[in-house]
Amino acid sequence: MDFAVNILALGVPFSVALLIASLGEMFNQRAGVFNLGCEGIMAMGAFLGFLAPFLVGRGGPTAEIWNYAGILMAMAAGALMGIFFGLAVVTFRAPQGIAGIGLQMFGVGVAGTFFRHFVGGTQSIPGIPAMPIPLLSKIPVLGPILFSHNPLVYVAFLLPPAAWYVLFKTPWGLRVRASGANPRAADSIGVKVNLVRFQALAVGGALAGLAGAYLSLCQAKMFSDEIIAGRGFIAVALVYFGHWRPLKITGGALLFSLAQALQLAIQGRGINFPYEFAVMLPYVLVIVVLAFSRENLLLGPTALGRPFNREIRT
Amino acid sequence: MRRFLLAVAFLAVMAGVARADGVIRMAMIVESTIDDKGWCQSMHDGITAAQKELPGRIEYSYSEKMKPVDAGSAVLQYVSQGYNVIIGHGAQYKNLMLEMAEEYPDVTFVFGTSAEIGPANVFTYMPESEETGYLSGVIAGMTTKSNIVGVVGPVDGGDAARYNRGYVLGAQAVNPGVKVIVAHSGSFGDFVKAGEVAETQIKAGADVLTGSSQQALGALRAVADHRDEPIWWVGQETAQLGIPEGYKCIGASEYNYAAVIVDLVKKLDAGVKGGECIALNFANGGFNFRFNDDLKAMWEGPIEQKISETLAKFRSTPGSIDWSKVDYSKL
Numbered sequence: 331m332d333f334a335v336n337i338l339a340l341g342v343p344f345s346v347a348l349l350i351a352s353l354g355e356m357f358n359q360r361a362g363v364f365n366l367g368c369e370g371i372m373a374m375g376a377f378l379g380f381l382a383p384f385l386v387g388r389g390g391p392t393a394e395i396w397n398y399a400g401i402l403m404a405m406a407a408g409a410l411m412g413i414f415f416g417l418a419v420v421t422f423r424a425p426q427g428i429a430g431i432g433l434q435m436f437g438v439g440v441a442g443t444f445f446r447h448f449v450g451g452t453q454s455i456p457g458i459p460a461m462p463i464p465l466l467s468k469i470p471v472l473g474p475i476l477f478s479h480n481p482l483v484y485v486a487f488l489l490p491p492a493a494w495y496v497l498f499k500t501p502w503g504l505r506v507r508a509s510g511a512n513p514r515a516a517d518s519i520g521v522k523v524n525l526v527r528f529q530a531l532a533v534g535g536a537l538a539g540l541a542g543a544y545l546s547l548c549q550a551k552m553f554s555d556e557i558i559a560g561r562g563f564i565a566v567a568l569v570y571f572g573h574w575r576p577l578k579i580t581g582g583a584l585l586f587s588l589a590q591a592l593q594l595a596i597q598g599r600g601i602n603f604p605y606e607f608a609v610m611l612p613y614v615l616v617i618v619v620l621a622f623s624r625e626n627l628l629l630g631p632t633a634l635g636r637p638f639n640r641e642i643r644t
Numbered sequence: 645m646r647r648f649l650l651a652v653a654f655l656a657v658m659a660g661v662a663r664a665d666g667v668i669r670m671a672m673i674v675e676s677t678i679d680d681k682g683w684c685q686s687m688h689d690g691i692t693a694a695q696k697e698l699p700g701r702i703e704y705s706y707s708e709k710m711k712p713v714d715a716g717s718a719v720l721q722y723v724s725q726g727y728n729v730i731i732g733h734g735a736q737y738k739n740l741m742l743e744m745a746e747e748y749p750d751v752t753f754v755f756g757t758s759a760e761i762g763p764a765n766v767f768t769y770m771p772e773s774e775e776t777g778y779l780s781g782v783i784a785g786m787t788t789k790s791n792i793v794g795v796v797g798p799v800d801g802g803d804a805a806r807y808n809r810g811y812v813l814g815a816q817a818v819n820p821g822v823k824v825i826v827a828h829s830g831s832f833g834d835f836v837k838a839g840e841v842a843e844t845q846i847k848a849g850a851d852v853l854t855g856s857s858q859q860a861l862g863a864l865r866a867v868a869d870h871r872d873e874p875i876w877w878v879g880q881e882t883a884q885l886g887i888p889e890g891y892k893c894i895g896a897s898e899y900n901y902a903a904v905i906v907d908l909v910k911k912l913d914a915g916v917k918g919g920e921c922i923a924l925n926f927a928n929g930g931f932n933f934r935f936n937d938d939l940k941a942m943w944e945g946p947i948e949q950k951i952s953e954t955l956a957k958f959r960s961t962p963g964s965i966d967w968s969k970v971d972y973s974k975l
Contacts, residue, residue: 336847344840442709451679452858454865454888549836551865554680554858555709556833594844597827598794601973605800609830 337591339474345587346486347372347541347549351565352572352579353493354537358412359569360497361530362510362523362633363419366430368538369562370437371411373555375404375542377441380553381448383455397458401482401543408539411437412531420527423637434562442555449553457551458482480548482540489537493576506530510631513638523638538562567616573623574630582619586612668909670729671722672706673715673737676833681883682858683832684708687733690901697906712736719744723751729908730754735802741766745918752917754908757802765917769904771924773803773856773880774810774967775958776897776931780878781814782954783894784852785822786947787876788815794845796838796855796863797828804856807880809970811854818950825850826972835862842866846875852894854878864889876942882934894942895935895951903929926955927962 351368358365365371379400387396415433418424458480466477497503505526508516513523545561546553568586572579589612597605670691678688688706695702705727707718715737719730723744732741732755741753745766753762756769784793793815795808812824825845829837842853842863851874855863860880867877868889879885879896904922911920924930933955935943943951957964 336844340840340844340847446677451677451685452681452861454861454868459869545836550839550862551869552835552861554833554835556831557836559831559834559836561836590840591844594827594841595848597841598825598845598848603973605828606830609828 333595335471335474337588337595339478340591340594341584341588342475343479343483343549344590345583346483347544347561348565348568348586349541349580349583350486350489350544351538351541351562352568352583353489353576354408354534354541355565355569356493356534356572356574356576356579357497357506357530357537358534359634360510360574360631361506361527362513362631362636362638363416363527363531364426364430364566364635365412365415365433365531365534365538366427366563366566367411367415367433367437368430368534368565369558369560370434370441371408371535371538372542372545372558372562372565373438373441374407374411375539376546376557377445377542377553378407378539379404379543380455380546381444383457383547384449384453388455393456394458397547400547401540404539404543405536406539408535408537408542409532410535411539412533412535413528415535416528416531419637420524420531423639426635426637438555438558441553445553445555452552452554454552455547457547482544482548486544487580490576490580497576502526502529507631509638510633513633513636514640517638517640523640527638538565541565564613564616567620570630571616571619571623582616585619586616589615666701667703668701668729668912669703669725669727670705670731670905671719671727672704672731672733673710673718674706674708674733675710675712675736676858677708678706680858681861681887682881684733684858685883686881686899687731687901690899690903691731691905693900693902694905694909697902698909701909702905712740715740716744723748728752729912752912759921761921762918764919767908767911767918767920767922769901769922769924771803771806771899771930772963772965773807773899773924773931774813774965775926775962776880776899776933777807777810777812777854777856777967778814778817778965779895779897779933779951779954780807780854780880781811781816781824782818782950783814783878783943783947784811784854784876785815785817785819786950787894787942788819788822788852789874790849790851791819791821792823792825792849792851794825794842794848794850794853795827796841796845796853796860797826798832798838798857798859799828799830806967807856809967810965812970812972812975813965813967814954824975826975829859829862832857832859834859835865838862839866846870850875852876852878854880856880860884861889864892867892882932885934885936890936891938893936894939895933897931897933899924900930900932923962925962926958927960 382400383396387393463477568582571582593608593611674684676684741755745753758768759770838859839862882898
């Protein structure tokens with residue numbers, strides 16, 4: 331029983347960065363743009379989330395405030411990078427895959443360079459501590475799994491229903507979906523497709539920045555050039571895994587992270603099983619689920635990856 | 645074509661030029677940074693310490709963040725500038741170093757960790773880190789209250805494999821009933837995953853952890869998050885004692901690469917340009933160990949005495965730990 335509870339209690343916080351980043355990527359893709367630069371935005375978010383409490387708040391009485399200032403900086407930078415990406419792929423209609431790889435390299439490179447300049451070597455920060463919810467955290471089994479985490483974990487799990495509501499119940503969500511599904515039809519009824527795509531990229535970027543800040547402020551409580559370590563790409567895969575739906579994406583992020591927690595526990599049990607396979611387990615799981623998904627569920631928004639030019643009939 | 649041939653010939657001539665003033669021009673290539681409080685910093689610190697030990701003998705440059713595929717151009721740059729010792733600090737540079745060694749026989753290439761004996765102009769180095777791991781294991785085995793201790797490894801290879809197995813043997817030697825949890829993050833630099841591994845082990849009851857390579861900092865950070873709980877760390881890098889998380893670190897070993905570099909210079913002076921593996925161990929000064937003075941109450945007495953005895957044994961009989969017999973599946 332303890333074994334299962336531990337895995338669940340670990341899997342929940344492990345999933346947060348992936349969950350937030352993949353929800354952001356979902357908005358991008360729902361609007362018709364896939365952003366492989368998510369990793370780069372997360373790297374910048376992780377750096378900026380770390381920088382404010384490190385430079386200004388460290389050891390001071392207002393350290394907590396600077397943690398949250400770091401989060402805001404990370405989200406703002408993420409939104410700006412999303413808009414910057416939009417300039418390349420929406421305005422100038424650059425190939426989205428190539429531009430995304432460029433953004434990934436740019437983000438990781440700039441974050442690493444700024445880190446060396448402003449911080450130097452590896453340093454840690456107190457970060458955002460866990461905030462167990464009174465009474466609820468004492469409930470057997472459920473308490474440690476759901477109510478004993480840091481504040482961003484709770485925020486992260488409020489995001490999927492919020493994202494669902496925004497996407498499916500608001501006029502803006504409808505415009506986003508229309509821009510990704512049939513931009514020409516959307517345009518014909520007055521939707522400013524490119525503007526909506528910019529907005530979705532800004533939202534997606536802000537969420538990717540937040541995901542990065544979670545890693546540096548809540549999980550590692552330090553920054554290094556390799557802090558994202560491919561999680562941005564996994565977030566992109568999880569959007570396909572979750573069929574562009576917030577609740578399914580949440581399931582995917584949780585499944586991936588629980589597999590991660592499980593493989594670490596398996597290794598620790600000394601089971602005669604090559605650890606390399608254990609490390610691969612979560613990734614293999616994603617591939618297997620994608621491979622066995624019904625083809626029609628993996629098609630995604632019809633105009634995904636296609637730039638919109640109202641002057642050209644496509 | 646003629647210009648190209650002239651350039652190649654010039655590079656080849658420059659490569660063979662040794663400084664008449666006895667200064668060794670040494671360049672190091674690392675995949676991380678020289679201040680990573682781990683693997684790369686220890687070699688950088690070793691070279692700068694050797695520079696102080698041998699004043700005026702070593703001229704030193706380094707290139708950071710070099711992936712093996714990019715490192716070739718950096719090596720060529722150094723060779724063309726007349727550097728006569730090139731160190732690729734990591735086993736990932738093995739192929740590059742061997743290829744370059746064949747092309748530039750007058751330049752000495754060095755890489756590690758590797759116990760292989762290379763060609764006549766290639767030195768390898770191998771930390772016998774089962775010794776440092778054993779010391780950490782002794783401390784862990786004598787400190788644990790839960791009788792469960794953990795190891796956060798990067799990958800099961802090189803000196804990390806030796807360190808981790810040494811840790812198992814050390815813990816079992818002083819506490820035969822101890823359970824040792826071994827898990828690998830699969831990466832040398834993923835702090836986040838190392839922290840996840842550490843957190844998993846703590847949830848499983850481990851109360852003394854250790855880890856190797858630069859990823860271990862993430863695990864130490866996870867241990868430090870348990871501020872008011874009796875969960876402790878034993879380090880493989882003494883720099884960990886001086887960081888904010890150091891209050892959890894009972895003691896730490898470190899690689900003293902100065903011993904390797906000084907030995908290397910002596911061999912070069914004697915006309916040996918390679919074909920040997922230089923070991924690091926306590927006997928040749930390749931390792932140091934230090935307790936955390938702020939945690940004296942934890943180690944003073946039996947632990948201190950056991951560590952002194954073990955160190956004395958290592959200094960008199962290096963290579964006494966048979967680390968290769970440890971089978972994780974039987975723990």
